[in-house]
Amino acid sequence: MFVSKFLCKNDQNSILYKKKRLRFSAKSEGRKMSEEKKEEEEEALKTLEIENGLRLVPRVKLNLVIYPSTPLTLSHPIDEWKTKRALIDFLHTSLSLTLPEEDLHLTRHKNLKKRKRDDPVAAGTLRVWDLSFLPTTNRYLEWRNRLAENLNGIELNLEGVKFKLAVTVPASDDFNSMKKEWEEHSAFRSVGEPDTVVLRGMPSRWFAEPRVSSKPSMLVTHTILSTFGKIRNLNVGEDNEYGKDESENSGDLVSGLYCKIVVQFDKYKDCHDAIRVLCGRSMQKQGSRLKADYEVSWDKDRFFRNSRNQSEDKNSMASSSAADNYRSEASRRHGPENVRPRRFKE
The missing domain is CATH 3.30.70 (Alpha-Beta Plaits)
Incomplete structure (x- = not known):
């Protein structure tokens, strides 16, 4: 009887201990989330230095x-x-x-x-x-x-x-709405979390090789964006459509002024943090007073997968075309009119 009561008491103490641990764990988790949110708020007010004097x-x-x-x-x-x-x-x-x-x-x-x-x-x-x-x-x-x-x-x-x-x-400045959108998109489409960032309106000359070209460079762009994490794929090119309406209204349309960058990171976390940091900021070059606005978004169109599929389709079409040309040429060379007559010994 004494043993039974002792065990019951121990069980009650164990349950109480577990409840306290759960409450403590919940408080710790809440405190941790609060601290992380506070850090993000403080980070939103800081100027962040990245590569290449930007x-x-x-x-x-x-x-x-x-x-x-x-x-x-x-x-x-x-x-x-x-x-x-x-x-x-x-x-x-x-x-x-x-x-x-x-x-x-x-x-x-x-x-x-x-x-x-x-x-x-x-x-x-x-x-x-x-x-x-x-x-x-x-x-x-x-x-x-x-x-x-x-x-x-x-x-x-x-x-x-x-x-x-x-x-x-601006939609490009609203990180919380953007994150909610990609979470719903991932759940609805049953696809993984996004790992690719799309940037538009970046000044081309800031991503170019100095004294070499005014066009954006893949190497320079890779160096700059590696600040946010390890890069798996990268595409950069001129973006003549960006700001077109506004430029047409002002009569000042300059080709090659901006570039579009699509960057795929190895990890979702790096993509997430890059978008969070890029939202609500403008870019400035060291020694320049210009502060350039840009648009940041996540890749809904699976750019690199579609590019790879298009490349494979082109290669397949090229191979098929080459095979057809080969067969056509072979047929032409070995057609009835081109068959050499046999020689018989007389």
Whole structure:
């Protein structure tokens, strides 16, 4: 009886001990996740140095589109300078944010004949480079999203005409949404986690071999992107489609200015971390004041697998064509009209 009670008591103590361990483990796991999230938030505010004199500079970027509050036919384009001043004044007075004029870019709709009554009259981007007012413990993403919410839907009165502002966070800057998208894609398609990053809008000359060519170099690109992890496959080339609409509006279309990079990493974690770090930043070259925006995304189209299949198809077609040519040539050479007559001894 005593032994039975002793065993029961031991069992109860064991259960209590296990519960405490589970609670402690859960708390430790929660603390670990909290610390990792805090590190990511602090990292989002840091400038990261990478290879070849390049660095990734944090910033907040928002896309702006200006619509008339009611469908409207314009007789002349809106005044860009007055629109900028109205937005900058609103940021300063309502949100206590001082924004230099050069950090607000607007392009008005110039061809009014093609514009419909409810089409936007202008579009552009707002960038906040100075994030020093944010304490490192502050949640960078929450502040950015709150800024977008506060600006979205405000009315601007320009020369007696009311316009409405639509504000969004660029898809290329929204890492959490991007990650959710690829997780759903992987689950739905029953494919593995992504390991390939697609970069557009990178300045070609920053990825070129100095004093050799202005075109992007595979070797230089590999050196730069190896910062993020071991690379399995790499493709780089000119991207003349990037920024084409904006360049056409400004009349300044330069071929070969940008390059497109598709890089496949050995590990999913390296791909994940590369996208997370590249989101919400612009690239800057040492000694240059230019800060280049770019678009980062994950590869939905399985670029390297499709490229390999296309290459195999081309090789197969080439082999088939060569075989057909060989058979045709053989037939021509050994056809009835080309058969040499037999010689008989007389």
